[in-house]
Amino acid sequence: NAGVTQTPKFRVLKTGQSMTLLCAQDMNHEYMYWYRQDPGMGLRLIHYSVGEGTTAKGEVPDGYNVSRLKKQNFLLGLESAAPSQTSVYFCASSYGTGGTDTQYFGPGTRLTVL
């Protein structure tokens, strides 16, 4: 099993450009999450999904959109990138609905917006 994979690993954008980050998991997990990691702030939840075809906003959703057309994939889109979106983005997935479930993280995407 590959677990959780993310594409791309690195990206540099100019302000105003758009891009999509892809997350894939092969563990048949229902829940998927997108976090951003900024120095001294831990990880903050951007959007999440509780199943195929569903998405919901997290703590910091502004400037991002997501889609979950297939159970194994969760896409994060930036329509018009801003320097404030320079960050490391992590995707995670978990099996079920309980708060005890372990979240499995991908390796991250390092995004720089100039």
Place this chain on the structure above:
Amino acid sequence: AQSVTQLGSHVSVSEGALVLLRCNYSSSVPPYLFWYVQYPNQGLQLLLKYTTGATLVKGINGFEAEFKKSETSFHLTKPSAHMSDAAEYFCAVSAYGGEYGNKLVFGAGTILRVKS
């Protein structure tokens, strides 16, 4: 609402010394608590978690943590540090059933440096 405070953004220990990383939480419901480790340029990996039952939880790589409800703490320890333990460590509490599904609320992280 849940929150996590990690005391000390950087901790430095000598190889072979005790590792103690501090975590205090706030939760309006019985907490589920996690420690994750992040090695350089990698994703987060679960070290251990507390759900219910025994308050002393053992994890991977010789780490353990004790849930102390009276102190609202979940400190991470390892008796003897190894160079390979150098990483960033995150404490997290599960905000289950809340506004954001079962999201994790993370602390700011503690970078552990191990000196030879």
